[in-house]
Amino acid sequence: MENIFNYTKTELENYLVNKGYKKFLASQIFDWLYDKKEYNFDNFSNIKKETIQFLKDNFTTDFIEMTKVEEDTDVKKFLFTLKDGQKIESVLMYHNYGLSVCVSSQVGCNMGCKFCESGRLKKVRDLETYEMLEQVIAIGNYVNKKIDSVVIMGIGEPFDNYDNVIKFINLINDPKVLEIGARHITISTCGLVPKIKDFADLGLQVNLALSLHAPTDEKRKQIMNIAKAYSLKEVFEALKYYQDKTKRRVTIEYIMLDKINDSKEDAVTLAKLIKDYNVYVNLIPYNETKNIEFKASSQKQIDIFYNTLKSLGVDVTVRHKFGNKISAACGQLRSKEI
Numbered sequence: 146m147e148n149i150f151n152y153t154k155t156e157l158e159n160y161l162v163n164k165g166y167k168k169f170l171a172s173q174i175f176d177w178l179y180d181k182k183e184y185n186f187d188n189f190s191n192i193k194k195e196t197i198q199f200l201k202d203n204f205t206t207d208f209i210e211m212t213k214v215e216e217d218t219d220v221k222k223f224l225f226t227l228k229d230g231q232k233i234e235s236v237l238m239y240h241n242y243g244l245s246v247c248v249s250s251q252v253g254c255n256m257g258c259k260f261c262e263s264g265r266l267k268k269v270r271d272l273e274t275y276e277m278l279e280q281v282i283a284i285g286n287y288v289n290k291k292i293d294s295v296v297i298m299g300i301g302e303p304f305d306n307y308d309n310v311i312k313f314i315n316l317i318n319d320p321k322v323l324e325i326g327a328r329h330i331t332i333s334t335c336g337l338v339p340k341i342k343d344f345a346d347l348g349l350q351v352n353l354a355l356s357l358h359a360p361t362d363e364k365r366k367q368i369m370n371i372a373k374a375y376s377l378k379e380v381f382e383a384l385k386y387y388q389d390k391t392k393r394r395v396t397i398e399y400i401m402l403d404k405i406n407d408s409k410e411d412a413v414t415l416a417k418l419i420k421d422y423n424v425y426v427n428l429i430p431y432n433e434t435k436n437i438e439f440k441a442s443s444q445k446q447i448d449i450f451y452n453t454l455k456s457l458g459v460d461v462t463v464r465h466k467f468g469n470k471i472s473a474a475c476g477q478l479r480s481k482e483i
């Protein structure tokens with residue numbers, strides 16, 4: 146039996162029409178699920194008994210289980226248990242512009258970034274679309290508020306689960322589902338070049354973030370396995386292709402690792418690398434974890450790096466550090482559990 150949250154409206158319409166039902170039934174079902182937040186088919190009161198039985202025989206509305214919540218003033222971190230017992234995590238952040246959820250796209254990750262807890266634990270499997278969608282719905286229901294934006298930046302490399310992630314984006318963007326505007330959705334990649342190009346071809350107005358983390362191939366290879374597959378030249382060619390197609394500004398994510406990528410010279414090299422692109426740089430203070438040897442750059446070093454970029458005309462911000470009291474590093478909550 147398939148989870149009904151895996152279906153876009155068009156897919157559900159096609160399915161139902163094939164089974165001899167009216168297309169309109171899909172609208173009624175979507176109204177119950179996403180507008181009325183009713184997940185028990187038996188309570189779909191405007192649908193005939195036999196049709197409800199058909200739905201029960203063919204679909205579930207099962208939710209992933211919210212197993213643990215860690216809370217701080219500006220952030221909540223959620224551990225979910227999936228049907229097969231696998232664990233994933235999601236984060237709710239309170240910004241001054243609204244509520245944002247960071248979702249996981251895979252159980253673990255095969256990209257093997259050396260500073261990352263999820264990379265250390267390797268990929269177990271891709272998430273299905275409903276498992277991503279339900280992270281957002283469950284968190285919205287938990288706080289009883291509308292989620293304003295979604296970032297696909299949790300556990301996993303979204304472009305390594307491309308089809309399910311694109312369907313997830315289409316669903317959360319659908320006005321009949323979660324109605325999250327494309328410009329309020331961000332997908333983050335460590336640099337899967339062919340998929341950046343495929344994504345460009347879709348022409349979506351979704352934000353793209355590139356996890357660069359080092360300004361040279363040599364340094365990047367030290368901390369990111371993906372750099373062994375694709376050079377910076379190839380990554381930036383893909384970025385150009387994306388920007389030519391979409392005219393969208395891209396975020397360059399740069400994690401600040403003590404004595405690895407945080408020198409003034411690194412900042413100068415980074416400024417040169419990106420000077421011809423419409424990008425802004427987001428410096429990310431590192432959350433240390435006990436299993437990984439990297440240390441976070443000091444505030445002083447972050448300030449020097451930031452000021453060097455600024456002085457070279459780079460648009461740069463330092464990411465707000467959420468949740469000092471909880472398992473702040475991405476993947477840390479899950480890794481503690483397993």
Ligand code: SF4
Nearest residue numbers: 254256258261264301
């Ligand atoms: S940083 Fe992202 S892409 Fe890299 S290993 Fe971790 S989850 Fe995967």
